[in-house]
Amino acid sequence: MNQETFRKPLKQGIQIDARGRAKVSGLQHESVFGPVDSRRFGCSLGVNLIPPEKKVCTFDCPYCECGRTDLYLQEEGGWDSFDWPRIADIVGHVSQTLESLNRARNQIDTITFAGNGEPTLYPDLLPLIENLTRIRSEQFPTARLVILTNGTRLKHRSVRRALRLFDEVCIKLDAGTESMYRRINQPLPDFRFDALIESIVGYSKPVIQSMFVNGSIDNTIEEEVNHWIHLIDRASPKRLDIFSLDRSSPDPGLTEVPRSTLELIAQKVRDQTRINVCVY
Ligand code: SF4
Numbered sequence: 001m002n003q004e005t006f007r008k009p010l011k012q013g014i015q016i017d018a019r020g021r022a023k024v025s026g027l028q029h030e031s032v033f034g035p036v037d038s039r040r041f042g043c044s045l046g047v048n049l050i051p052p053e054k055k056v057c058t059f060d061c062p063y064c065e066c067g068r069t070d071l072y073l074q075e076e077g078g079w080d081s082f083d084w085p086r087i088a089d090i091v092g093h094v095s096q097t098l099e100s101l102n103r104a105r106n107q108i109d110t111i112t113f114a115g116n117g118e119p120t121l122y123p124d125l126l127p128l129i130e131n132l133t134r135i136r137s138e139q140f141p142t143a144r145l146v147i148l149t150n151g152t153r154l155k156h157r158s159v160r161r162a163l164r165l166f167d168e169v170c171i172k173l174d175a176g177t178e179s180m181y182r183r184i185n186q187p188l189p190d191f192r193f194d195a196l197i198e199s200i201v202g203y204s205k206p207v208i209q210s211m212f213v214n215g216s217i218d219n220t221i222e223e224e225v226n227h228w229i230h231l232i233d234r235a236s237p238k239r240l241d242i243f244s245l246d247r248s249s250p251d252p253g254l255t256e257v258p259r260s261t262l263e264l265i266a267q268k269v270r271d272q273t274r275i276n277v278c279v280y
Contacts, residue, residue: 048115
C-alpha cells in the first residue's frame with residue numbers, strides 16, 4: 001500500500017554532531033554508509049538495503065531518524081517487483097569499502113544493517129548475508145555483523161534463517177500495550193500486536209532495543225513501563241538496550257527522556273528480572 005505522508009525534512013546523510021561524532025541523520029543515498037560513531041556499536045559501517053531517496057518500512061515511527069515512511073509495505077510480502085538494490089551491487093560495494101578501510105588501516109567494530117527502513121523486507125536477505133558473512137571473514141574478521149529490525153518479519157522462516165547468520169539481532173520493543181505500540185510505532189491497520197509479541201518471545205536470545213520518548217507520546221508513564229517490563233521478561237533477551245532521542249525527530253512534539261529517567265526504568269527492570277540492561 002502506497003501512502004504519502006507528511007514529512008518534516010531532516011538533514012540528510014551523515015552529520016557531525018557538537019561532540020565531533022559522525023552519525024546518521026535522514027535518508028542514505030548509498031547501500032553502504034559511514035563509518036559512523038554509534039552509541040551502541042562503536043565505529044560502525046552501515047548497510048542500507050532500501051533504494052536510495054526512499055524510506056520503506058512496515059512502521060512509521062514518529063521518532064524515526066529517516067523521517068516519515070514514504071512506502072508502507074505489508075509484512076506478508078507481495079513487493080517483489082519493487083526496485084530493490086541487486087545483491088551483487090551491495091556485496092561489491094561492501095567489499096570495496098572494507099578494502100579501502102583496510103588499506104587506510106582504519107578499524108571498524110561492526111557492520112550494521114539499518115538504513116532507510118526495515119532491512120528484513122529485502123527479498124533476498126538470506127543469500128545476501130551468506131555472501132557478506134564470507135566477505136567479512138576474509139576482509140574484516142573482527143567486525144561483528146549486526147541487524148536492527150522491528151521484528152514484523154520474524155514470523156517468516158527464511159527471515160529467521162538469515163538472522164541466524166548475524167552476530168547480533170536487535171529487535172525493537174518500545175511498548176508493552178497494543179494502544180501505546182500503535183501510537184509509538186504506527187504500524188499498518190492490519191498489524192497484529194499479539195502475533196508480533198509471540199514472534200519476539202519465540203526468538204532465541206535476541207537483543208531487545210527500546211526507545212523512550214516524552215512529549216506528544218509518553219511511553220515512560222508507570223503503567224506503560226510495567227506492561228513493557230512484563231513483555232521484556234517474557235522475551236528473555238541476552239541484553240536490553242534502552243535509549244531516547246539522539247537526533248531531530250520527524251514529530252516535533254516528541255522530546256528526549258532525561259538520562260535519570262532512563263536509569264530509573266533500567267533499575268526497575270533489573271529489580272524485577274535477571275536481564276542485563278544498558279542505558280545509552
Ligand atoms: S521501524 Fe525503524 S525504520 Fe521503521 S519507522 Fe520505525 S524506526 Fe524507522
